[in-house]
Amino acid sequence: MGIKVRTQSKKVNKAWLNEHVNDPYVRQAQKDGYRARAAYKLKEIDESLGLIKPGMAVVDLGSAPGAWSQYLRRRLSPQGAAAGQLNGTIVALDLLPMEPVEGVQFIQGDFREPEVLAALEAALAGRGVTQLDVVVSDMAPNLSGVADADAARIEHLIELAVDFARAHLKRDGALVVKLFHGGAYEPMVALFRQTFRVVKPVKPKASRDKSSETFLVGLGLKV
Numbered sequence: 001m002g003i004k005v006r007t008q009s010k011k012v013n014k015a016w017l018n019e020h021v022n023d024p025y026v027r028q029a030q031k032d033g034y035r036a037r038a039a040y041k042l043k044e045i046d047e048s049l050g051l052i053k054p055g056m057a058v059v060d061l062g063s064a065p066g067a068w069s070q071y072l073r074r075r076l077s078p079q080g081a082a083a084g085q086l087n088g089t090i091v092a093l094d095l096l097p098m099e100p101v102e103g104v105q106f107i108q109g110d111f112r113e114p115e116v117l118a119a120l121e122a123a124l125a126g127r128g129v130t131q132l133d134v135v136v137s138d139m140a141p142n143l144s145g146v147a148d149a150d151a152a153r154i155e156h157l158i159e160l161a162v163d164f165a166r167a168h169l170k171r172d173g174a175l176v177v178k179l180f181h182g183g184a185y186e187p188m189v190a191l192f193r194q195t196f197r198v199v200k201p202v203k204p205k206a207s208r209d210k211s212s213e214t215f216l217v218g219l220g221l222k223v
Contacts, residue, residue, distance in 0.1 A: 025206045029067070035099075036067035038138060040206035042176070043071055045215060049200065051174050054078060054087040057129040059120070059168070060104075061111060061161060062139030062178075063092035069101045072136070076103075091123050111139065111160060124168070132168045136176045137161045151183030158188050158216075162195055166221065174219050181212040192218045 025037035032039070046052045052075040060069050069092045074081065076088035086103035093107045093116070100106065105123050109116030124132070139161065141153035158177050165175040175196070179188055192199045196218030203214045 034067045034070055035065045037206060039067040039071045041204040041215070042068050042136060042138075044204040044206060045176060045202050045217060046071075046075065048202065049174070049217060049219070051134055051176070051217075052076070053133075056133035057089040057124070057127075057131070058091075058134045058136065059124070059132055059164075060090060060092040061135065061137040061164075062094055063106070064094040064096040064098040066092070066098045066101050066104075068136055068138055069098075069104045069106075073101055073103055089124070089127050089129050091120060091127070093120055111157070117164070121168075131170045132165075132173055133170060134174045134176070135161065135165050135169060138178050140178055140180075147183055150180075154180060154182075154184040155187060158184070159191065162191055162218075165218070166195065169221055171223070172220050174217060176215055176217050179214055179216050181214060185214075188216065192216050195222060196220055197222055 023037065025040050029037045029039060052058065052072060054076050056076065058072050060072060063069050069090060072090050073086065076086055076090065078085055078087055083102045090104045091107065092098065092104050093109065093111060095108070095110050097108055098106050107116065107119050107123060109119060111117065139157045141150070141157060143150045158179065161175065161177050165173070169175065179185060189199065189201070197220035200217045200219070201214055202217055207213050
């Protein structure tokens with residue numbers, strides 16, 4: 001019985017590896033110098049809504065391994081460069097370590113902890129930023145497979161991101177969060193509708209078809 005389980009596991013791993021290696025977004029990420037295919041999710045959201053422009057102040061929550069920060073860095077560069085001149089401010093935060101991205105200030109810590117939030121606020125103040133143009137969040141909890149518990153964890157992270165956006169976004173700013181179809185979906189859409197003037201759910205092409213992952217974009221704070 002144990003051998004059968006291991007064989008099945010090997011088959012699953014081999015199938016995933018095969019799919020990953022042949023994934024056009026994985027190949028494109030390697031070609032473009034992005035650390036993960038996730039860069040194209042943000043790229044598609046940005047290009048469809050015109051969110052990121054040079055000169056902006058942006059916070060990247062759940063930033064590791066750094067693909068979204070890399071994309072933001074290129075968007076804030078006058079020539080879309082991966083290095084060199086940067087026109088704007090990017091502060092990134094994650095529980096996990098992240099290799100440096102030039103021009104991006106990284107804070108390692110748990111977004112749920114008040115002292116980590118305080119460090120993020122201090123980093124923005126240190127760069128002379130009082131209000132943000134955009135907050136992007138690719139944060140996701142470790143899912144247990146228990147639907148109610150997972151929904152609660154997802155809701156908690158998104159509620160924190162919304163609270164942070166309310167406190168720090170400009171009136172016409174934008175918040176992008178990752179969400180999953182399931183128990184947390186409707187309550188979080190309702191929260192966004194209470195908070196933002198325009199709410200757009202987006203399922204980027206770079207998001208795998210079989211994934212329940214989607215993104216919510218809130219544009220313009222309601223006061």
